Amino acid sequence: MGKIMKMLELPGETVFRETQVILTGKRQALIENYRSILSCTREQIVVLTASGRMVISGKRLEIVNYTKLEMCIRGRIESMILEEGRKK
Amino acid sequence: MIPGFVRVSVIGEQCERFLNLCRGRDMELRKIIRTGEKEFQATLKVKDFRKISPLRRKTGVHIHILRKKGPVFWLLAASRHKMLLSGLLLAVCVFIFLSGRLWNIHIEGNVMNPTQQLLQFLEEEGITYGMSKRKIRCTSLAEAMRRKFPEITWVSAKLSGTQLIFEIREGTLPPKEQKEEDSCSLFSEVEGTVEKIVTRRGTPLVKEGDSVERGQELVSGILNITDDSQEVMRYEYVHADADIYIRHKVSYYDTFPLDVEKKVSTGKAKKFFFLQIGNLRLDLSPGEKKKEDRLIQEYPARITENFRLPLLAGTIMVQEYTLKKETLTEQAAKKQAIQKLYIYEEKLIQKGVQISENNVKIEINHQDCVSRGTLCVIEKTGREASTEKKTQPKERTPEDG
Numbered sequence: 001m002g003k004i005m006k007m008l009e010l011p012g013e014t015v016f017r018e019t020q021v022i023l024t025g026k027r028q029a030l031i032e033n034y035r036s037i038l039s040c041t042r043e044q045i046v047v048l049t050a051s052g053r054m055v056i057s058g059k060r061l062e063i064v065n066y067t068k069l070e071m072c073i074r075g076r077i078e079s080m081i082l083e084e085g086r087k088k
Numbered sequence: 089m090i091p092g093f094v095r096v097s098v099i100g101e102q103c104e105r106f107l108n109l110c111r112g113r114d115m116e117l118r119k120i121i122r123t124g125e126k127e128f129q130a131t132l133k134v135k136d137f138r139k140i141s142p143l144r145r146k147t148g149v150h151i152h153i154l155r156k157k158g159p160v161f162w163l164l165a166a167s168r169h170k171m172l173l174s175g176l177l178l179a180v181c182v183f184i185f186l187s188g189r190l191w192n193i194h195i196e197g198n199v200m201n202p203t204q205q206l207l208q209f210l211e212e213e214g215i216t217y218g219m220s221k222r223k224i225r226c227t228s229l230a231e232a233m234r235r236k237f238p239e240i241t242w243v244s245a246k247l248s249g250t251q252l253i254f255e256i257r258e259g260t261l262p263p264k265e266q267k268e269e270d271s272c273s274l275f276s277e278v279e280g281t282v283e284k285i286v287t288r289r290g291t292p293l294v295k296e297g298d299s300v301e302r303g304q305e306l307v308s309g310i311l312n313i314t315d316d317s318q319e320v321m322r323y324e325y326v327h328a329d330a331d332i333y334i335r336h337k338v339s340y341y342d343t344f345p346l347d348v349e350k351k352v353s354t355g356k357a358k359k360f361f362f363l364q365i366g367n368l369r370l371d372l373s374p375g376e377k378k379k380e381d382r383l384i385q386e387y388p389a390r391i392t393e394n395f396r397l398p399l400l401a402g403t404i405m406v407q408e409y410t411l412k413k414e415t416l417t418e419q420a421a422k423k424q425a426i427q428k429l430y431i432y433e434e435k436l437i438q439k440g441v442q443i444s445e446n447n448v449k450i451e452i453n454h455q456d457c458v459s460r461g462t463l464c465v466i467e468k469t470g471r472e473a474s475t476e477k478k479t480q481p482k483e484r485t486p487e488d489g
Contacts, residue, residue: 036108036111037104037107038104039104040103040104040107040120040128041122042121042122062121063117063119063120063121064118064119064120065116065117066107066110066111066116066117066120066130067111067114067116067117068114
């Protein structure tokens with residue numbers, strides 16, 4: 001499937017609903033194509049995506065905007081880890 | 089839908105599930121902050137807040153409203169104060185109504201035509217305070233003003249807010265066209281010596297240094313048209329125009345007694361207030377008495393520069409005095425006589441008369457101070473009077489030689 005996608009030059013975020021993260025420095029992260037929030041604290045936010053869990057760590061984290069299409073996290077982002085998970 | 093937002097606190101074990109369920113129902117959440125182990129704070133729209141009840145029951149969380157923001161809550165609060173709201177609405181309506189009316193007329197640039205005269209003219213044209221601005225036609229007003237006042241060479245009328253502004257430029261009146269029937273000569277009004285004569289139209293009959301009498305013709309309105317042999321061919325009649333200055337003497341006599349009664353203030357002064365509405369006056373001052381001076385100051389009520397109300401307030405200062413007889417000293421009497429002479433000379437100067445010599449003597453006897461003498465003045469003269477028409481000379485033919 002990946003090869004077909006490459007051959008036809010299809011964008012992954014629309015075809016496979018791959019998660020897209022747009023980082024603005026260390027202060028803002030815009031996440032698209034995600035499933036839900038698993039946990040949310042001031043130091044860590046865990047987001048469930050199609051390909052696994054995404055763990056965002058930092059300080060004074062807050063979710064500025066949370067809609068069906070996108071979510072925006074602000075604060076002091078220190079690390080972002082993508083964990084491999086079971087695909088549903 | 090009138091916008092509005094609600095800041096809520098979500099307390100419970102399944103807060104994240106609650107958030108995800110809200111998201112699943114296309115609700116938009118903002119500023120989600122974890123404030124405790126089992127507590128979140130988030131901002132929701134009012135329309136979304138109304139849909140969270142089933143989600144709350146599902147997740148078992150408790151919702152507390154922390155803050156309400158937006159116009160929808162202002163209207164709800166205002167609905168409890170209906171009179172205030174209606175009063176504000178009425179004030180806005182009155183304000184809008186008043187702003188469409190004329191409340192001030194400002195005129196600038198006028199010197200020859202007094203402002204009150206121009207305002208009266210505008211009143212006759214139907215321009216009054218409080219009238220609708222839509223009825224005012226600036227162009228036609230400016231034209232009418234120029235027709236009515238020929239001294240005005242240029243006028244601009246414009247509406248600025250609730251003010252009607254006139255800018256005026258004045259000039260000299262255009263000279264009247266002289267017709268042949270208006271031909272005239274200039275005659276002297278005084279007896280004296282010609283100081284200077286500048287003739288622009290007509291035939292001068294006198295020159296500088298000539299003595300003239302009252303009523304003497306100075307410039308004739310008849311032009312003698314002569315031929316090569318200096319014989320008069322015909323007469324032409326013009327409106328004589330010249331500047332003629334005549335030097336003559338003016339007698340001066342003035343007398344006043346040395347014994348005078350002077351007003352001396354007793355130091356007692358009282359201030360009273362009064363109010364006048366239209367022609368009705370409420371005056372707290374006592375009736376007029378002898379040996380009292382009254383100084384009245386009026387303060388008219390006005391809304392704008394020229395818009396006065398028929399309401400007047402003022403003060404009356406009543407000062408008592410006594411009459412004291414005293415005799416003027418020689419020095420004081422002379423000073424007074426000189427002042428009187430000076431005032432008389434000022435009046436002459438204002439009329440355009442030049443004073444070249446002052447031969448007035450001041451004499452003081454035991455009762456009066458007498459000023460007598462003559463002033464040598466140079467005065468412009470030239471009374472217009474119709475010219476006597478002459479019979480035109482016969483036309484010469486070659487047979488006459």
